Amino acid sequence: MSAIASDPAVQVHALTKRFGAVHAVRGVEFSVGKGEIFGLVGPDGAGKTTTMRMLAGVLHPDAGALLVDGVDVVQDPEAAKLRLSYMPQRFGLYEDLTIAENIYFYAELFGIPRKQRLQRSKELLDAAGLAGFERRLAGQLSGGMKQKLGLVCALIHTPRVLLLDEPTTGVDPVSRRDFWAILYNLRESGVAILMATAYMDEAERCSRLALFHEGEIRYCDTPARLKAAMPGALLAIVTAQPRALRDVLAGKPGVLGVLLMGDRVHVRVDDAAQRTPELQLLLATREFAEARIETADPGIEDVFVALLGGQGK
Numbered sequence: 001m002s003a004i005a006s007d008p009a010v011q012v013h014a015l016t017k018r019f020g021a022v023h024a025v026r027g028v029e030f031s032v033g034k035g036e037i038f039g040l041v042g043p044d045g046a047g048k049t050t051t052m053r054m055l056a057g058v059l060h061p062d063a064g065a066l067l068v069d070g071v072d073v074v075q076d077p078e079a080a081k082l083r084l085s086y087m088p089q090r091f092g093l094y095e096d097l098t099i100a101e102n103i104y105f106y107a108e109l110f111g112i113p114r115k116q117r118l119q120r121s122k123e124l125l126d127a128a129g130l131a132g133f134e135r136r137l138a139g140q141l142s143g144g145m146k147q148k149l150g151l152v153c154a155l156i157h158t159p160r161v162l163l164l165d166e167p168t169t170g171v172d173p174v175s176r177r178d179f180w181a182i183l184y185n186l187r188e189s190g191v192a193i194l195m196a197t198a199y200m201d202e203a204e205r206c207s208r209l210a211l212f213h214e215g216e217i218r219y220c221d222t223p224a225r226l227k228a229a230m231p232g233a234l235l236a237i238v239t240a241q242p243r244a245l246r247d248v249l250a251g252k253p254g255v256l257g258v259l260l261m262g263d264r265v266h267v268r269v270d271d272a273a274q275r276t277p278e279l280q281l282l283l284a285t286r287e288f289a290e291a292r293i294e295t296a297d298p299g300i301e302d303v304f305v306a307l308l309g310g311q312g313k
């Protein structure tokens with residue numbers, strides 16, 4: 001497990017948080033390097049948001065230490081907040097203010113001088129594809145534009161650490177592309193980015209991923225190394241009846257896991273050479289004579305489900 005970064009901007013040690021009987025975060029350890037995009041993935045309720053809220057200094061941990069750019073978040077939250085920016089799932093935009101007014105509000109909050117604010121907001125609005133819309137009310141923006149405005153506001157004070165909680169959920173592909181272009185630029189300039197995401201294509205783009213489950217990080221590594229760690233081999237079966245096929249395959253000898261991927265069924269088997277002819281026979285004798293078996297490269301979703309023992313979805 002590679003949970004330690006060489007030049008860390010974020011360090012988290014033995015982080016723990018309970019809500020009554022719910023152990024939301026237990027003993028979480030990781031660090032994020034400057035210029036890294038660190039992905040937090042895992043099922044709903046796994047502890048990703050709670051971890052981010054503690055890092056942002058808006059939730060007090062029960063135990064553990066959090067350092068942002070060397071500053072202790074618990075001991076000195078005000079100093080830490082100047083170094084980071086947190087974009088929660090519902091970012092606080094003022095819907096009855098315009099784009100320009102929202103940016104002005106966040107710039108004032110962080111005491112950004114006017115000249116710097118104007119220059120920075122111009123750069124960010126250009127990058128976000130929002131230039132020309134400055135006078136539009138935030139409440140009248142599309143979902144994707146709102147998320148990009150949230151990012152612009154979060155970046156107005158040039159943070160060293162950016163915390164993003166599912167920032168592109170419900171965002172159209174074009175806006176997501178703008179969003180990622182901004183993230184790549186930030187990475188180039190050495191910003192450490194932590195991002196919780198439910199999109200596996202986004203997870204693939206992260207430098208490293210932490211797989212959360214039941215309040216713990218179960219695995220932490222680069223997407224490539226996580227894929228290499230996936231037990232078994234992957235086959236893809238193309239069929240007109242993927243759901244029916246999934247039900248037939250589950251629990252068959254040598255089948256370690258079955259995952260629906262659109263019109264394909266991803267089947268993880270212990271031994272591809274042995275199981276492919278067996279599966280071919282099975283398909284031919286059941287109502288799946290038209291189905292085709294191919295070898296497949298695992299995606300992060302396959303890895304995720306395999307490593308979390310099928311409890312990941």
Ligand SMILES: Nc1ncnc2c1ncn2[C@@H]1O[C@H](COP(=O)(O)OP(=O)(O)OP(=O)(O)O)[C@@H](O)[C@H]1O
Nearest residue numbers: 019022024042043044045046047048049050051212
């Ligand atoms: N303020 C709270 N009070 C009580 N329980 C909470 C609170 N915040 C989170 N929890 C619980 O802590 C656990 C972890 O939640 P958390 O929101 O961190 O998960 P998550 O991985 O971010 O999932 P999601 O993607 O659904 O937000 C869940 O069981 C959740 O119900």
